[in-house]
Amino acid sequence: MNSWKNIRDDFPILNQEANGHPLVYLDNAATTQKPRAVIDALSRFYERDNANVHRGLHTLSMRATAGYEGARARVAAFVNAAAPEEIVFTRGTTESINLVAASWGGANLKPGDVILLTEMEHHSNLVPWQLVAKRTGATLRFVPVNGDEGLLDLPSLDRLLTPEVKVFAFTHVSNTLGTINPAAALCARARNAGVVTVVDAAQSIGHMPVDVRAMDCDFLAFSGHKMAGVTGIGALYGRRALLDAMPPWQGGGGMIAHVDFLESRWKPAPERFEAGTPNFGDAVALGAACDYLDGLGRAEIQRHGAALGRRAYEVLSGIPGIRLLGPRGERAALVSFSFADVHAHDVVTFADQDGIALRGGHHCNQPLMKKLGLTGTTRASFFVYNTEKEIEVLAASLRRTVKFFRG
Amino acid sequence: MSSDLTDLYQHVILDHNRRPRNRGRIPTANRVAHGDNPTCGDQCSVFLRLEGDRIADISFDGSGCAISQASASLMTTQVKGKTAAEARALYDHFHDIVTTGREPEEISDVAAFAGVHAFPARIKCATLGWHAFLNALKDDPAPATTENTPD
Ligand SMILES: Cc1ncc(COP(=O)(O)O)c(C=O)c1O
Numbered sequence: 001m002n003s004w005k006n007i008r009d010d011f012p013i014l015n016q017e018a019n020g021h022p023l024v025y026l027d028n029a030a031t032t033q034k035p036r037a038v039i040d041a042l043s044r045f046y047e048r049d050n051a052n053v054h055r056g057l058h059t060l061s062m063r064a065t066a067g068y069e070g071a072r073a074r075v076a077a078f079v080n081a082a083a084p085e086e087i088v089f090t091r092g093t094t095e096s097i098n099l100v101a102a103s104w105g106g107a108n109l110k111p112g113d114v115i116l117l118t119e120m121e122h123h124s125n126l127v128p129w130q131l132v133a134k135r136t137g138a139t140l141r142f143v144p145v146n147g148d149e150g151l152l153d154l155p156s157l158d159r160l161l162t163p164e165v166k167v168f169a170f171t172h173v174s175n176t177l178g179t180i181n182p183a184a185a186l187c188a189r190a191r192n193a194g195v196v197t198v199v200d201a202a203q204s205i206g207h208m209p210v211d212v213r214a215m216d217c218d219f220l221a222f223s224g225h226k227m228a229g230v231t232g233i234g235a236l237y238g239r240r241a242l243l244d245a246m247p248p249w250q251g252g253g254g255m256i257a258h259v260d261f262l263e264s265r266w267k268p269a270p271e272r273f274e275a276g277t278p279n280f281g282d283a284v285a286l287g288a289a290c291d292y293l294d295g296l297g298r299a300e301i302q303r304h305g306a307a308l309g310r311r312a313y314e315v316l317s318g319i320p321g322i323r324l325l326g327p328r329g330e331r332a333a334l335v336s337f338s339f340a341d342v343h344a345h346d347v348v349t350f351a352d353q354d355g356i357a358l359r360g361g362h363h364c365n366q367p368l369m370k371k372l373g374l375t376g377t378t379r380a381s382f383f384v385y386n387t388e389k390e391i392e393v394l395a396a397s398l399r400r401t402v403k404f405f406r407g
Numbered sequence: 408m409s410s411d412l413t414d415l416y417q418h419v420i421l422d423h424n425r426r427p428r429n430r431g432r433i434p435t436a437n438r439v440a441h442g443d444n445p446t447c448g449d450q451c452s453v454f455l456r457l458e459g460d461r462i463a464d465i466s467f468d469g470s471g472c473a474i475s476q477a478s479a480s481l482m483t484t485q486v487k488g489k490t491a492a493e494a495r496a497l498y499d500h501f502h503d504i505v506t507t508g509r510e511p512e513e514i515s516d517v518a519a520f521a522g523v524h525a526f527p528a529r530i531k532c533a534t535l536g537w538h539a540f541l542n543a544l545k546d547d548p549a550p551a552t553t554e555n556t557p558d
Contacts (some may be wrong), residue, residue: 019409283551345447346470349526353409362448375448375470405421405473 004296013274021355022051028177029203029334029381030208030359031225034289039229041288045281053280054254068280072270072285073239075235078290079201079220080211085240088270089283092234093202094124099168099200099236099273101128101328102394103249104219105167108196114164116195117180118143119371120174123364124223125321129169131219135401140393141165145368151328158184158365161193165188169198173207176363176377177326178206178334196242202226206293206383207333208302212237224282228383229289232345233282236273243269243323274319293384301384305333308382308391315395332383332391336363340403350401351378354395414522415529416473423477428484429466436466441552442539443533449475453483453539460490462544467536474529479536481516491544498537505533 008014012034016023022358025033045067051060073084079085090096100162110117133140139196142235143160144153148360154169161168168190174182183204187197201210206215206227212220219242223234238246257265266272277374293301313334316322325336338344344360351358361376364371369376380394436454443450447473456464465487467479482501486494501517505511509523511517523533538551 105433343470343472343476345449345529346474349415349529350412353412361446366448369448376451404416405424407421407425 002333004384005298007296010292011258011385012036012039014385017241018355018357019239019353022195023256024354024356024393026380026382026386026390027357027359028386029176029226029363029379030382031231032206032228032383033239033385034230035228035292037292038230038285038288040239041091042230049284051282054278067284067287068278069214070279071283074287074290075283077133078210078294079205079222080213080393081237082213083240086212086237086243087285088234088236088238088243088273088407089188090221090234091232091279092223093122093200093221093278094223095123096219096234096236097198097200098128099239099249100219100221101132103246103273104196104242105129105138106135106249107168107245107247109133109136109138112164113138113166114141114162115139116141116143116160116165116168118170119145120152120177120179120365120368121169121171122175122200122202123366124202125169125171125198126331126367128140138166142352143170145371146373148323148325149328150174150179152179152181154182158191161189161195163193165193165195167198169194169200171200172204172210173201173203173332174326175203175337175381176338176365176368176379178331179327180208180330180332183217184215187215189264190383191216197229203332209298218242224286224289228292229286230282233279233286235286238269240269243273246272248272248275252276254278295386296384302401303383305382306330308386308388309335311332311388312380312382312391312394319395319398319402322398325372333383333386334379336377336379338364338374338377339402342402344378346405347398347401350404351394351397354393354397354400356397358394411522411525412430416524417519417522418474419481419519420477423480424473427467427476427480429480429487431466432466433464433466435464438543438546440462440539440543440547440551442469442535442542444471444475444535444553447471447532448488449532449535451475451479451536451539453536453543455540457491457542457544460492462486462489462491462494465540467539469536471535472529472532475532475535478520478533479539481519482536482540485517486540494544495541499543501537502534505530 050061053065076084201222205222220237225231255275348360438455451469505523542551
């Protein structure tokens with residue numbers, strides 16, 4: 001069991017100043033920092049075990065293969081998949097969704113079919129579907145988002161889930177609004193309509209228990225770097241029967257059972273979707289990130305994040321002229337806000353001078369921004385090491401900023 | 408408040424941000440160009456009335472941070488009445504100021520933008536309006552984007 005008590009000591013990067021102030025890192029929705037345990041797992045792999053996987057018969061190769069496949073089993077357990085074969089390693093959420101859209105979408109969509117998305121999707125759960133829609137003649141449809149509170153318009157779902165809908169792809173947690181969507185309920189309604197479900201878990205995977213069998217989704221995509229892991233690795237969970245029926249989306253070494261000059265046969269999933277030398281070093285580090293988060297307790301992580309999200313909403317709501325986005329009630333570990341008279345990038349630059357890392361802009365969510373009549377927001381997003389005191393530091397900085405601009 | 412920050416947000420910049428000059432669309436415009444910065448979503452449209460080689464009138468519209476809005480506003484006041492060649496020279500001068508931080512010898516409002524140099528991520532904000540303007544001058548129908556212009 002990792003301890004919450006000295007948790008900040010687990011993250012070496014936090015122990016520094018930015019612009020002469022203690023670093024207050026509140027850009028965790030973009031990427032989280034990495035605990036020593038993950039950094040060590042990565043260096044240990046390269047210092048002891050590195051060799052290409054699956055091909056070599058020598059000791060190191062066998063060790064690296066065991067490490068890589070061990071990481072797959074670890075990630076499978078982390079999301080409660082039925083088997084390690086249901087986990088395909090990818091570069092991250094974006095690549096996972098592109099894989100589903102290209103492979104499953106390419107094989108299963110035809111003119112007249114509808115891809116159902118929501119208005120709160122990150123560009124990475126929108127653009128891949130636009131691409132496959134263009135290729136197959138399918139069209140896109142969107143579940144509306146209701147106003148600044150940012151909740152999905154659930155009553156409209158039954159009307160939108162017509163027989164033409166073949167797939168419903170939605171985010172578990174909105175990176176812009178902090179909305180937590182009822183993923184299990186959404187999947188159940190889609191399943192009743194015979195619709196395949198794709199869940200973007202980029203913003204939930206590191207922050208709450210994510211259980212693919214409880215959720216009963218068909219696919220789930222996530223990134224390692226948003227859950228204390230390193231960049232360059234992520235995964236796609238896919239229901240076994242679906243993965244096995246899908247064609248490859250990239251060709252190369254490692255994914256073939258037999259190659260002839262004119263034709264090849266594929267390995268079963270997950271290797272079928274992992275052409276080329278996989279990112280085994282980072283996969284091993286991802287396994288260590290799973291261990292770290294489970295050590296803290298995923299339910300405890302969720303409680304901590306929800307408390308900070310709520311607290312930040314409360315504290316910031318006292319700042320004159322602030323417009324807070326996202327749900328008033330239950331919300332994820334982030335707040336997103338704007339001012340009519342101070343632009344998000346100016347807010348971010350001012351906060352940075354106080355040592356606070358924020359994100360300002362459209363958060364890869366341009367259509368939603370447009371709908372809300374915004375060009376961007378400022379976002380503060382939290383992780384396991386953030387504190388209520390940091391929220392006070394943020395609030396004080398924001399008050400100084402708006403005062404400066406209002407003169 | 409750090410001195411870098413007060414250098415960046417000088418009085419001139421705050422003033423142009425609060426009370427932008429030449430904002431809105433001039434009905435007599437015969438050239439229009441649009442600029443955007445895809446990384447941050449800032450947008451700027453420039454409306455130009457070119458008479459012969461002279462910029463008879465100019466306005467801008469858009470949304471973005473204080474730096475981009477103030478820069479576009481100040482740009483319109485600077486180039487109005489100038490010839491195209493004079494305006495291009497003003498841009499070169501401005502570009503030099505924001506990329507090197509060298510303050511001009513003569514007293515001028517553009518000197519306020521020297522502070523941008525300490526914030527490399529914001530140089531694109533300061534030059535957005537200028538890029539839209541240069542495109543309008545060239546009568547280039549393609550939107551100016553900060554992604555394929557050097558700065
Ligand atoms: C909701 C959501 N989906 C997808 C992504 C894309 O993740 P990645 O860039 O790691 O592929 C992000 C990252 O910001 C996100 O917040």
